[in-house]
Amino acid sequence: MTLANALIGETVRLITIEGGTQIRRRLADMGLSTGMEVKVITGIEHGPIILAVKDSRLAIGRGMAEKIIVEKV
């Protein structure tokens, strides 16, 4: 499943990040790397979501969330 399908309050583990090197690198810079666990704090339908990534909170656009493959923890 993708991060976009994850429910609010759910904790998921990142499997892969699809899309170009640039996007992957950007996400890594902001603290998202594969293998780590993130929690979906809240989100807007068809809009962006807020993620808990370690001790920071990231807003991520829907398009990007659809490129992040995750599994439930």
Added chain:
Amino acid sequence: MNENYRIALAGNPNCGKTTIFNQLTGMNQHVGNWPGKTVEMKSGVCRFEDTTLDIIDLPGTYSLSAYSQEEIIARDYIIHEKPDVVVCVLDATNLERNLFLTAQIRELGVPVVVALNMADLLDANGMVIDTEWLAKALGSPVIYTAANHADGLQELLETVTETARNNSGRPIPEPHPHHHRNGSQAAAPTNGLKHHARSHQHHHIAWRRAHGKGHHPHHLNLPARQHMLAYTHLQDFAVDYGREIEQEIVALIHVIEQFPALEAEFPTRWLAIKLLEQDAEIEAHVHEVPGSEMIFRAAEHSLTHLHDIYGSDADTMIADRRYGWINGLVREVVKSATRSRLLFSDSVDKIVTHKVLGFVIFFFMMWVVFKASTDLATPLIDFIEGTLAGPITQWVLALLNALNLQNSWVSSFLGDGIIAGVGGVLAFIPVLFFLYLTLAILEDSGYMARAAFLMDRTMHSLGLHGKSFLPMVLGFGCTVPALYGTRTERNQRDRILIGLLVPFMSCSAKLPVYVIIATIFFPRQAGLVIFALYAMGVLTAFLIGLVLKKTLFKDKEAAPFVMELPPYHVPTLKSIWLHTWERTSAFIKKAWTVILTASIVIWLLLAIPVNSPGGSFNDVPIEESAFARMSQLFSPALQPTGFGSWESAGALITGIWGKEIVISTYAQIYNLAEEAEPDDEVNVLADLGGIALDLGGALFDTVKSVPLIIGIDLFEDDNGQEASRLSSAIRADFEQTSGGHGKLAAFSLLVFVLYYTPCLIALNAERQELGWQWMLVTAFGQLAFAWLMSTLIFQGGRLLGIG
């Protein structure tokens, strides 16, 4: 002994780096641009004991990969300018993400001092950091700071100068008495303990070199595992990337070492890692070195090998390993955590970003911002205008009297040219100041990031993302700072698109035009008309954005939206002040010359007679002045819009210098400016006292207006005597040009003011930020659009029998 060191501040956005910079340099700052870049460069000087520290505030970045201009700038500065010390500022409550950048900077092999900022929030979060271990693992001294309380800065400066001194090879002065010195390390910095100013037991700071002491905690993932790490002579720090990657790094270093030019320029281990990460910027650089094909062949070989093993690209693996290393370090170093600050932020976010409630709060916030900027500014604007028209004009007249120059052109020049021009600039400052003040509070408290989150979907339909919404809001104040606000956009096409849309956000200079014309023609619905104009502007921007996305920017993919949401916090007065001042002064610096020149030029054109039988300089009927003659050339083109008089044409032309000038030109044309008569006696002291009293009254009125912001009586009384005289003149003019459809023509004019060419100051900023061609598109495109819309409204309205 006077020493001079160059210090660079590096850190994530929102880590308080700029606060530290401001605390260290105070008002000793210089703000400019990085050479050839549109990114702001801040530098300043800090004197500490007998050392002079030149401090550069590097752009806030999350990493040193070459994702954005800011990152390239920060990286290039550290590599090429080789500062004596890089201070890595970290948000102590968010160590894991912040250490990513620190690790990258350490890999560059430069001397680093780590400032664990926001240390005052650790207790509240139930966090304890073992700084001794952290210092060991990073091979750098670690200092606690709480920059917003100016805490820990003394220790920071001590450590920075010490580190700089030790790396410069200069003799080390006598140690401070409270330092315990380890005599065996002549070249190494003090090996001791310093107590944090707030003297918490666990808040002690330790400094030890990673390999300086014999023992390592065996469970800490320190870089001293000798089996495969490739150290260079520059580095005593390395992240262990794991056996396979380390092997490839060693292999690449061997190749790189055959190129002395590269070896001299970059730390070799770092360069090898960048080649494995396929960093485009670095690759391009290496390409320029003759014979570098050899390096690329080796890198290609390594990458294929790693891909075979891991099944994914090396850069992903490297990032994962770096985080793995950091994760291990944080687990060792940070003890317990209740994270109450985050829990609070999360619960607020559930409300503030709610799909319904969130938007209600958002619109309420925006309403408060606009009410604050208009209501709070009004008393101060009245004060400024009153003082200029009253005492100041009196003083000038008295002076002229003394020089026997009364009623000469000099008097008219000073009164109608200079004082009117200065008034034009000053009258703006309160509105902009309060607008940017309220926005700064929303920004610094963390709310704006949430607003960007809410707006992401809407902006997405224009091919933009949530963050681009901020420059749009800034546009309601002034287009100039709004255009500067687009500098954080990663891609030039986004900047152009936002830059084209920003002028449709009615800037604060248009507001006085709206207010005065609307109160003349629609006294009962003025508020509604003004609101409609703002809404039309926003709607038009949206529709034009949609059209541009479907046409000119068709191939443009929506920029990815990732943004950090900093935890909510109470902003400091200093940061709000600096934010507000930065934007307000950007306007003043750009605007004052233009507005003053405009005022003088208009005065001159009004004074010069053209085809005027009886007229002479400064004594000519207004309709025979150069200004009227020039305006008469343009008025026929405005015929279809309903306001085709030379007076309106003239007012609109002057509006290109600044929209608010439209009204003062009308006033000047109808000769309504009060002719001030000099009082018999001018008492400067009494006047000064009066000015002080007026200012006190104005400030009191401003404060009194605060609770009214929530109320709705926005456009009440403002109809002074002058306005009513002006109103009958303008009304008569519009009734005549429109053939008895004055109201329709007035609305048509308001729409024209909303859409037509932005002022020269804004156009100049467009040229700087977007280039000549886009400036011309804006200038002529908006003029044509305004004419079309006004004509449509006037002609359409007449056909439908409205007005």
